Amino acid sequence: MYLRMHPDNLVTIGEIAGVYRVPRNHLMKVVHRLATLGYVETIRGNRGGMRLARNSGLITVGAVIRDMEEKINTLDCFDLKSNDADCPLLPTCALRAALMQARDNFLSTLDGITLNDLVSRGKGRTLVWPSNAPSRSGPRRSSP
DSSP states (O other), rough: OOOHOTTTTBBBBHHHHHTTTTTTHHHHHHHHHHTTTTTTEEEETTOEEEEEOOOOTTOBBBHHHHHHHHHOSGGGGGGGGGGGSSSSGGGHHHHHHHHHHHHHHHHHHHHOBBBBHHHSOOOSSOSSSTTTTBTBBOOOOOOO
16 A cells, blocks of 8 residues: 555655554565565665556455465365365355355455555545654654
8 A cells, every 4th residue: 555655656665664563574574475476566776665566456455365365264164175074064054155155245345445445535535644654755743
């Protein structure tokens, strides 16, 4: 979301970590994965940084979650290989079907939300910029 908000700049991991108060090491892993998946382009070097590698209007939250999460299933029996699991309820389990439908509805809803939607909902206000974050030109000063 931060990269979408700064499309004309190369952004550093340190900058994002500072704004969102996220551990730098964790963010490095996330950025590496996003770059491997083609969402982010990274540029090395003294003036390096990162930027979006895709059109932000085409990046959906559902796609990112599917790509980033190894396992979205909440129960082991969701996996096709688990149909022969040692569960006496599995052949007719209503809970399994209900939870699978809920998962599918959750992802379907997120498929309709793009990166652009997250950044610019409402009348010009952004949903991702912390109120106490420093501006790009330096720290915010409180008025007397």
